[in-house]
């Protein structure tokens with residue numbers, strides 16, 4: 001540790017997530033068909049791939065929101081597919097940020113960031129508030145604690161969702177397309193917060209269509225297609241010089257500026273998500289200026 005760690009040579013620790021031969025089917029629809037993936041402490045792993053390739057399903061299996069059909073998942077050494085596993089204890093180590101921010105609309109920003117600390121971690125009101133405030137400051141919203149979600153822009157709401165997850169002091173943060181629901185001008189602030197988290201050494205698994213972010217911030221990029229990992233490697237390889245035709249085809253589509261992608265939705269994505277419920281979603285309001 002004598003020299004400052006250049007980008008992507010962050011010290012890396014033990015395995016935080018080990019996915020082995022993971023299969024997941026919904027009825028006859030085989031969505032994941034043998035996923036192997038390891039995430040080590042301090043690593044940022046970006047997962048990319050076409051709509052319907054199983055990225056969210058993989059994340060949801062890691063977060064125990066879905067039960068694998070077969071295979072195993074170890075999170076911080078715990079075999080979560082083992083019936084004896086204390087799932088709640090494992091979940092406490094995981095922070096999750098979704099495309100839709102899922103904030104409670106009737107609670108203030110600060111309350112959104114304290115409620116789980118109080119109920120799950122049994123922190124006192126004062127302690128929870130202190131932790132929440134620290135994390136709101138970290139995401140640039142230290143002065144918006146008394147606001148309600150509807151008074152914030154989408155980008156601000158997503159940063160509150162990140163502060164809420166951080167307030168649980170997780171070992172691993174999982175992000176599922178955290179900027180896909182945002183207006184383009186709001187994407188940058190959220191990515192900046194994520195970049196900062198990465199620089200601080202947070203272990204992160206990020207499903208994203210933001211190729212520039214993946215290329216710059218990720219230690220590894222995982223390209224999924226058809227329920228398998230097609231490529232897993234350094235971003236300069238997977239994005240810069242992909243080995244597989246399927247990866248090349250996908251990247252051409254998302255990187256082509258004439259294609260309406262650039263971090264948003266392609267037609268299949270839009271169709272698949274058209275009917276998605278948006279819990280905690282609130283009426284459109286004009287963005288309020290940040291105070292940071």
Ligand SMILES: Nc1ncnc2c1ncn2[C@@H]1O[C@H](COP(=O)(O)OP(=O)(O)OP(=O)(O)O)[C@@H](O)[C@H]1O
Nearest residue numbers: 026029031050051052053054055056057058269272
């Ligand atoms: N709860 C569910 N019940 C039934 N089928 C599901 C369920 N969740 C996902 N699927 C199916 O699994 C497949 C993969 O979905 P998934 O959401 O994991 O894809 P994705 O890669 O995240 O796509 P996107 O980029 O559009 O978010 C799709 O065919 C989807 O319809």
Ligand SMILES: [Mg+2]
Nearest residue numbers: 055056057176
């Ligand atoms: Mg998805």
